[in-house]
Amino acid sequence: MAEIKGSGGLVLVDALHRLGARRISCVAGESYLPVLDALLDYPDIDVITCRHEGGAGFMAESWGKLTGQPGICFVTRGPGVCNASIAVHTAKQDSTPLIVFMGQVRRWERGREAFQEVDVRAVFGDLAKWAVEIDDPSRIPEIVNRAWHVATTGRPGPVVIGLPEDMLSEMTTAVQADYAVPEPIGIAPAALDKVATMIRESSRPLVILGGAGWDDAACAEFASFASAAHLPVAAAFRRHDLIDHRHACYVGELGTGPNPKLLERVKQSDLLIVVGARLDEITTQSYALIDAPVPTQKLIHIHADAAELGKVYTPTLAIQADMIPAASALAGIAFNLGGRERAGWKDDARADFTAWTDIDLANRPTFNGPDMTAIFSYLRDVLPDNAVVTTDAGNFSGWAQRYLRYRRPGRLLAPLSGAMGYAVPSAVGASIHHPDRVVLGLCGDGGFMMTGQELATAMHHGAHPVIMICNNGMYGTIRMHQERKYPGRISATTLTNPDFVALAQAYGAFTARISKTEEFAGVWEQAVNAGRVAVIEIAMDPRQLTTGAV
Missing domain, CATH: 3.40.50.970 (Thiamin diphosphate (ThDP)-binding fold, Pyr/PP domains)
Structure with a gap:
């Protein structure tokens, strides 16, 4: 914990620096000039100047995907943040951690439809995970830390923060508290036992892999779990990169223009193990591939956000867990699941994939x-x-x-x-x-x-x-x-x-x-x-x- 004195813009940049932000995208605007000035005092933060707010937002969103930490984007008020809203929508649907800071009219001008004024809470209240405006510069560290937490935990997503121009210029004394990284949620032993039992009792299981929150080690552990248990693994829409396509368990992706034989295999399965994926409209082929709300198959759904469990499909077993500890836990039980009797089912699915992509x-x-x-x-x-x-x-x-x-x-x-x-x-x-x-x-x-x-x-x-x-x-x-x-x-x-x-x-x-x-x-x-x-x-x-x- 440390105390910092300076303008709201300086306190904001210092808060981001303490959280580990080392790169931002932006289109410069007069509404957040104190931030641009403060960035000169933090030369290890790389400032990427873009040519359109939509491009700046997409660029920051790409960093969120690549790092698992919030991509940071600064845009000006009104037209600027409206241009960037396409990236906010993408981050929401893609479960990408993103924080968009938007300049705002001065506090005493709000509510008068001042030049380029937008109501950040009204405009982004549903589009983002959280939309907020900072009124008091001394609260900047508190709100930025919370934004970081909201963007990265549960189902990751975007946060939009309004920055009134006069608030950024105001001098303040603020307390910079260290961010407490939450301990990841693992799979409870009793739930893990149920997973093992359901897999052992299955003759035609199929995994649907997707979502956010993965790293290279977790992907490798999950691949070893699938290999030991002889489980065919399909990628959810545009999540192809979660498993090496040379892996003998990978059987294709459930997106636009999927392999008809893979769709048929999903229907024939007796157990769906959905890890990280939301079972969204594209993955489920407009919710017709899997019966809603109660699937014909038994369904194990593992997701980091409890709100996604049972959102559309009622699972047989619902588990809230973060992907990194979940992959590790599943890898730990892989060799106690048998699976040789399922190997033919998996090999046939792999052969379908090979033929489809030949x-x-x-x-x-x-x-x-x-x-x-x-x-x-x-x-x-x-x-x-x-x-x-x-x-x-x-x-x-x-x-x-x-x-x-x-x-x-x-x-x-x-x-x-x-x-x-x-x-x-x-x-x-x-x-x-x-x-x-x-x-x-x-x-x-x-x-x-x-x-x-x-x-x-x-x-x-x-x-x-x-x-x-x-x-x-x-x-x-x-x-x-x-x-x-x-x-x-x-x-x-x-x-x-x-x-x-x-x-x-x-x-x-x-x-x-x-x-x-x-x-x-x-x-x-x-x-x-x-x-x-x-x-x-x-x-x-x-x-x-x-x-x-x-």
């Missing part, structure tokens, strides 16, 4: 321009084990979901919220955080145009991700649905794009346009070794809408 380039349909499947076949072979892949929303992400092989410590950063514009800023953020790793950001022409200006941020801060723009001249996912429901009636989904190569060159990026499949390998090597942000445009045939397009 690529036969000799029997591909002919498209005008590059073949996306061939390109991803190449990427699957050359991406390093520790590569970070970020994806936007769009049909092009289907190739990354189906064909890439995710490993540990490699990561997939993809918005469960389905937010467009995510890939570029999250790739820039990942490259800043892991400058020694290959980072691939995948986006469509539509998504790139939403946050592509963060290429300037990459150049400014020396980030060097490879951004791949899959350009088919339309909002492809919407066009697919449009063609399905209203065949031949095209409305509002055709796009007129700039010259992406010329645009990226203007930013100073390495650039290339791929018009033939065989050009990709050479360009990829140049892009990875360019030493700066690289942009590769894939001139797609609009007919190649999905991995199954013929």
Whole structure:
């Protein structure tokens, strides 16, 4: 515990520093100038200046995913925080720890609809885990510590904090209390015994793995548990990176465009072991894959937040536990579960996955321009084990979901919220955080145009991700649905794009346009070794809408 004297802005930056924050994203605003000034006194906090608040928010959200600690983002009042709200929504749906600090009008102006005023509690009361405004600068450490706790515990998520401009300028004396890191919640021995009994009594178990709160060690322990118990493991929507895809127990992902045989296997299972996942709409195929509210199968649901247990599905056994101690506890009982009699069930599921993701380039349909499947076949072979892949929303992400092989410590950063514009800023953020790793950001022409200006941020801060723009001249996912429901009636989904190569060159990026499949390998090597942000445009045939397009 220590006492600090100074402006509210100084107290705030000191509080973040004591909590361990060493990087923030921001778009500068006059409403929080005391914070920007105080950051000069803390040179070990890296300040990443972004070009749009949506990009700044996504960048901070990517750090929350990568570290398990809150990503920190500062934006100005009104338009600034409204722009950043897309990242708040993404952090909420993705269970990502994030703290967004927003400048606010002066305290005596509130409630008068002053210039750029927003009511932080009203606007973000449901969108965030907690929305609050600081009225008294002496309470800054208290509220920031609580925000850190709310963002990281239970089901992680976003916190939005309003900072009245005059409060940040006011001089104060504040007590900086050390943050008490909560002890993680483990699985009680009695509950662990029930888990073991239910697995031993099962002949067709299946694991659905997902959620937040994992680290490399926990992922490894869970993989050893699944291996010893001969359990097939499916990843929840966009949580591919929680288990090495070379592992004999991995059987695919439950997301958009999943393997039909995996869906059938879920229905055939007699025990679902859901660890960390929320059983959300996409994972459960609009709540139709698993009967709601009472599943046909027995259901073990392990989640860090008690509010998620029984939220949609009534479990046979509900366990509140954090993922790191849960994985360790499960690994401890793995060799007492038997499982050889279940090995055939698991091996068959693995064979289904292998067949589903097999690529036969000799029997591909002919498209005008590059073949996306061939390109991803190449990427699957050359991406390093520790590569970070970020994806936007769009049909092009289907190739990354189906064909890439995710490993540990490699990561997939993809918005469960389905937010467009995510890939570029999250790739820039990942490259800043892991400058020694290959980072691939995948986006469509539509998504790139939403946050592509963060290429300037990459150049400014020396980030060097490879951004791949899959350009088919339309909002492809919407066009697919449009063609399905209203065949031949095209409305509002055709796009007129700039010259992406010329645009990226203007930013100073390495650039290339791929018009033939065989050009990709050479360009990829140049892009990875360019030493700066690289942009590769894939001139797609609009007919190649999905991995199954013929």
